[in-house]
Amino acid sequence: MLDLEVVPERSLGNEQWEFALGMPLAQAISILQKHCRIIKNVQVLYSEQTPLNHDLILNLTQDGIKLLFDATNQRLKIDVMCVCVCVCFSGVHFNSQAIAPTIEQIDQSFGATHPGVYNAAEQLFHLNFRGLSFSFQLDSWNEAPKYEPNFAMGLASLQIPHGAMVKRMHIYTGNNLQETRAPVMPLACFLGNIFAESVDVLRDGAGPLGLKLHLLTAGCGPGVMADAKVRSLERSIYFGDSCQDxxxxxxxPHKVFYKSEDKMKIHSPSPHKQVPSKCNDYFFNYFTLGVDILFDSATHLVKKFVLHTNYPGHYNFNIYHRCDFKIPLVIKKGETLISCLLNCPLTFLLLCQWDQIQELLGHPMEKPVVLHRSSSANNTNPFGSTFCFGLQRMIFEVMQNNHIASVTLYGAHRTTSQARPESSSSSH
Structure with a gap:
């Protein structure tokens, strides 16, 4: 049995690892992978057709633990535990092989709280503390009528019967389990990394110019606890910027990836006329930003950006953190050009679907490119192919459920002698 400590409104864990509320999905999966010999039989549960409408769940079936992650920001919002592991609070066990989690034991461990609430549909009593709630099962179905609201002037339903056993426990933020939200990422989860709070795509009338990244970081290295605060930064990257920029x-970057081939080369105007390069273009992969940056192998200047949404059911799921990107769009209505904002996925959720994007931008003139992914030539991708559509110097990779897996931005080439867009615009 796992031996875990509960910290209301904060975490569930032990000395080796901790599932903290607000933790990114990728970090929780990393813990499970690292301790796979102890924590076994993990399921990933999600809605294939409507992934934004339901929580993303990591189900630890052997240990009776469910980790619920917010569908949009993919941060941990609820720990659900069926009490089949050893659990303690402030160093004192309230459930173990020798201690049964009865209502008397919970009262002794956690102290007084508000009266219990009886849910007739579930036939469970719910006892709520701040950031923590317990659900108790009745001993038999015959006891249920005693606790209906109309019995004993409604007061009986407030009294949890003696000896009632905990069926499950929830850890969350705030006073209301139904209204809880994933908190901001705790300091302990930064681990010296930098994260993107949001990413704005900078563009002019022709297409994208670059990215403006709103970043979050916490102190790392010596004195990290002395500098226990999160700092906000803004950084801008443009097409044509150098590696040094x-x-x-x-x-x-977390990784540098060299392209071994260009699968889209065949779709260029004259692929047979292109001279093979002696060296390969390469990506800077920033996994915690959800961003890839492609550099030209000859000039070492930025030529593409890739923004990842990290939807479950995509081949690259859990490699990147979700990128909350905003793209200003130029829409033609009659003879009028209208600017609006494509925000994926936190504000206008419907705009993350390809149908709604086409309604704004119009339908692509060409058929999509079918993108197959597999780790080797003999492997198959269990999630199927995706489709790539080009609009306004952007390539939208669309999954079979109509959601956007990634957006690739490409811009006009800029030589090292040309000024960056921000400096040229500031001179006017």
Missing amino acids: VLGALGS
């Missing part, structure tokens, strides 16, 4: 703005 990007490294100076964002720091070192």
